[in-house]
Amino acid sequence: MARVLKAATASAVGLFPRLQTPVPTVRTFSMSLSSHQVAGPVWNLGRLNHVAVAVPDLEKAKAFYKNVLGAQVGETVPLPEHGVSVVFVNLGNTKMELLHPLGNDSPIAGFLQKNKAGGMHHICIEVDNINAAVMDLKEKKIRILSEEAKIGAHGKPVIFLHPKDCGGVLVELEQV
Numbered sequence: 001m002a003r004v005l006k007a008a009t010a011s012a013v014g015l016f017p018r019l020q021t022p023v024p025t026v027r028t029f030s031m032s033l034s035s036h037q038v039a040g041p042v043w044n045l046g047r048l049n050h051v052a053v054a055v056p057d058l059e060k061a062k063a064f065y066k067n068v069l070g071a072q073v074g075e076t077v078p079l080p081e082h083g084v085s086v087v088f089v090n091l092g093n094t095k096m097e098l099l100h101p102l103g104n105d106s107p108i109a110g111f112l113q114k115n116k117a118g119g120m121h122h123i124c125i126e127v128d129n130i131n132a133a134v135m136d137l138k139e140k141k142i143r144i145l146s147e148e149a150k151i152g153a154h155g156k157p158v159i160f161l162h163p164k165d166c167g168g169v170l171v172e173l174e175q176v
Helices: 002-015 058-068 107-114 130-139
Strands: 045-054 077-079 084-090 095-101 119-127 157-161 171-175
Touching: 045 107, 058 084, 058 095, 095 107, 130 157, 130 171
Parallel strands: 045 095, 119 171
Antiparallel strands: 045 119, 077 084, 084 095, 157 171
């Protein structure tokens, strides 16, 4: 058995010649950036804040998450500047945002016309510097759906990224 193992090891080392000779590791560190290097972004992506779901009947949706699933369900908050009423459902590690149109001009009204039963509308990811994120994403040719950040449901600045630039997903970025 020992001969078989020794022969197998010898043939394996022949297949992986780098295993035979150690390669020294050299690490360098430089404090200066050359003119061709680009500094990293001045903003950081954070955690998933919420998943937003458009619902045709807000009271029915609230009752489902509270009474059937036992989740903590917040109060309905109208956001006329966004054309929606929202309710947050606390899920422990994140939240769901139930969206219902507030008037016929609401973007959620249009979404619900196409999706009668409702459905996932967008995801929201936290960032630490929304203005730097906007500048960086514009440089990367990611379309932003508004000229500047607006105040969102949490009272913090938000922007939305075009779903065609984000793999078909409407992405909201929220400054924390």
